[in-house]
Amino acid sequence: xxxxxxxxxxxxxxxxxxxxxxxxxxxxxxxxxxxxxxxxxxxxxxxxxxxxxxxxxxxxxxxxxxxxxxxxxxxxxxxxxxxxxxxxxxxxxxxxxxxxxxxxxxxxxxxxxxxxxxxxxxxxxxxxxxxxxxxxxxxxxxxxxxxxxxxxxxxxxxxxxxxxxxxxxxxxxxxxxxxxxxxxxxxxxxxxxxxxxxxxxxxxxxxxxxxxxxxxxxxxxxxxxxxxxxxxxxxxxxxxxxxxxxxxxxxxxxxxxxxxxxxxxxxxxxxxxxxxxxxxxxxxxxxxxxxxxxxxxxxxxxxxxxxxxxxxxxxxxxxxxxxxxxxxxxxxxxxxxxxxxxxxxxxxxxxxxxxxxxxxxxxxxxxxxxxxxxxxxxxxxxxxxxxxxxxxxxxxxxxxxxxxxxxxxxxxxxxxxxxxxxxxxxxxxxxxxxxxxxxxxxxxxxx
Numbered sequence: 001x002x003x004x005x006x007x008x009x010x011x012x013x014x015x016x017x018x019x020x021x022x023x024x025x026x027x028x029x030x031x032x033x034x035x036x037x038x039x040x041x042x043x044x045x046x047x048x049x050x051x052x053x054x055x056x057x058x059x060x061x062x063x064x065x066x067x068x069x070x071x072x073x074x075x076x077x078x079x080x081x082x083x084x085x086x087x088x089x090x091x092x093x094x095x096x097x098x099x100x101x102x103x104x105x106x107x108x109x110x111x112x113x114x115x116x117x118x119x120x121x122x123x124x125x126x127x128x129x130x131x132x133x134x135x136x137x138x139x140x141x142x143x144x145x146x147x148x149x150x151x152x153x154x155x156x157x158x159x160x161x162x163x164x165x166x167x168x169x170x171x172x173x174x175x176x177x178x179x180x181x182x183x184x185x186x187x188x189x190x191x192x193x194x195x196x197x198x199x200x201x202x203x204x205x206x207x208x209x210x211x212x213x214x215x216x217x218x219x220x221x222x223x224x225x226x227x228x229x230x231x232x233x234x235x236x237x238x239x240x241x242x243x244x245x246x247x248x249x250x251x252x253x254x255x256x257x258x259x260x261x262x263x264x265x266x267x268x269x270x271x272x273x274x275x276x277x278x279x280x281x282x283x284x285x286x287x288x289x290x291x292x293x294x295x296x297x298x299x300x301x302x303x304x305x306x307x308x309x310x311x312x313x314x315x316x317x318x319x320x321x322x323x324x325x326x327x328x329x330x331x332x333x334x335x336x337x338x339x340x341x342x343x344x345x346x347x348x349x350x351x352x353x354x355x356x357x358x359x360x361x362x363x364x365x366x367x368x369x370x371x372x373x374x375x376x377x378x379x380x381x382x383x384x385x386x387x388x389x390x391x392x393x394x395x396x397x398x399x400x401x402x403x404x405x406x407x408x409x410x411x412x413x414x415x416x417x418x419x420x421x422x423x424x425x426x427x428x429x430x431x432x433x434x435x436x437x438x439x440x441x442x443x444x445x446x447x
Contacts, residue, residue, distance in 0.1 A: 101137055101155055103127040109153050113231035120144070121229070125151070131285070135199065140239060148239035149228050150298075152202065159200045190401070199301040206230030208277065208300035209237065215275040221263055222270070223294045242296045245284035249416045256289060261368060261419025263295035268410050269430035272306040280304050280402055282409030284416070304402045314403065315433025322361055326351045336397070343393035353390040360411075360423040368414035368421060 106127070110118045119125065124142040130150075131138045135158040139151045198204050206227045213224040225238040245264070248256050264287060272278050279286075280302040288296040313336050320329040326347040333339050333350065356376040360366040396404060414421055427434045 100129045100132050101153070105156060106137075106139070106153050109156060109233055113234040114229070136202075141236075143228055143236070147228065149236050150225070150239050152235045152237070154200070154202065154233040198303075201232055202235040202301070203230050203232055205299075205301040205303075206235045208303040209235075211277060212271065212275055212279070212297065212300060215271070219294070221294055222267060223290060223296050225296075225298065237298075240288065240290075240296050240298065242288035242290040245287045245289065245413065245417070248289060249284060249413075252289075252417070257417045257419045258421075259293060260287070260289045260295065261414040261417045262421045263289075264410055264413060264417075265421040265423060266426050266430070267295060267297065268406055269310065269426055272309045273430050273432075276305065276307045276309070278304040278306050278310075278402065278406060280406055282406050282413065284413055287413075309432050310403065311400070312433030314400070315427070315431040315435075317433075318361065318427060318431065319434050321354055321358055324351070333394075338395055338397065340393055340395045345390060345393045349386070349390045353387045353394075360421070361427060364424055365420045365422045368411065368417070368419055370415050370418070373412065373415040 106129075114121065121144050122141050123144055123146065126140045128139075129137040130140050136152050136154040139153065141149050141151050143149045209224065210227050213226045216222045216224050223240070225240045227235065227237050229236040243252070243256070245260055248260050252260070268279065268282070279297060279300065281299055286297065286299040288298075290296050313332070317329060317332060320326070320332065330339075330345065330347050330350050333345075339345055359372065359376075360368070
């Protein structure tokens with residue numbers, strides 16, 4: 001790959017090829033069925049071809065296109081098994097890989113960001129990237145003081161491409177949702193758009209990582225590499241040698257899966273409480289398990305400030321749901337903007353809608369599986385179901401969108417891990433508003 005495709009017309013044409021390709025193949029498949037070909041075999045072939053094209057294009061374009069692919073990959077476990085297999089390899093690959101930027105292009109960025117004598121700051125620099133993702137790629141190097149470091153370099157033109165992609169992808173949201181069954185793409189795109197500018201400035205990412213590293217320095221459960229140097233398009237951090245969660249998902253031991261799942265579930269509740277920040281990019285490429293059993297966390301470009309921790313209203317909702325106090329829960333949902341104005345939902349409808357999602361907090365340790373997630377997601381997205389009709393009356397306030405995406409992403413990874421996690425203990429310890437004696441619930445009256 002010589003450079004990230006920048007021209008808006010060229011990128012739009014690439015993205016437009018996805019729905020056009022899907023439509024063309026569907027028409028051909030329909031013709032073959034009319035001619036007497038096996039319908040199931042044709043459907044399977046169409047699914048495979050759609051997956052190959054979708055994630056080939058998303059990976060090649062990088063930018064917002066690839067970020068969408070990574071966001072979708074988190075919920076791969078929710079896709080029904082008969083559709084999931086063709087997507088799984090492509091989705092997993094998108095979590096950490098993409099065609100690399102040539103060395104001469106990398107040198108040009110380093111010249112601009114660290115100065116033309118940047119090599120003097122390194123004892124060694126590997127020209128071959130160890131990972132390449134949506135807007136940048138990572139090189140392994142040795143800092144001048146002997147420390148092994150990771151050098152994250154932003155692709156030239158990534159800023160233009162990211163903004164253009166997110167606008168274009170929004171027009172195709174319905175097509176992508178139909179291609180990857182059971183996934184609502186529009187909120188993901190809206191959220192990605194809102195955080196674009198922050199992710200493009202690596203100095204902001206470096207500051208976020210410094211805050212996390214300071215909070216979890218010496219922690220027995222979590223480890224965050226320290227920042228060594230930063231610039232707008234380059235960030236240098238300490239190197240961390242550990243096993244990526246993507247590898248544990250495919251061939252990890254039962255102990256590794258359970259340890260990783262439990263720590264991941266806990267991290268997204270602990271960090272707002274302790275660091276006042278929420279890590280907002282939950283996919284397996286950003287987490288790894290150290291040999292000492294700690295969860296390693298990287299990539300802090302997408303981070304939301306939460307100086308007061310997670311909202312106590314959220315904990316109160318979970319508690320009322322757990323105790324089946326649905327009259328109070330329905331009122332709380334209305335008061336805090338979770339029901340669309342003018343819509344009516346009954347206590348029973350809320351109870352029926354939420355019941356499949358409450359399993360993790362009804363036991364001391366819950367087994368997150370693909371089958372469970374597929375069932376929960378499937379009933380919520382069945383157009384003919386009563387739960388789907390209820391969902392159309394519900395609303396997700398903007399201030400909760402990031403939180404729900406992260407927590408759902410965490411659950412999705414736990415399901416991919418096939419892990420047990422002590423969700424009840426985690427919520428009791430870290431979720432404000434969950435315990436009856438919790439204070440700070442001033443917002444419960446809608447104020």
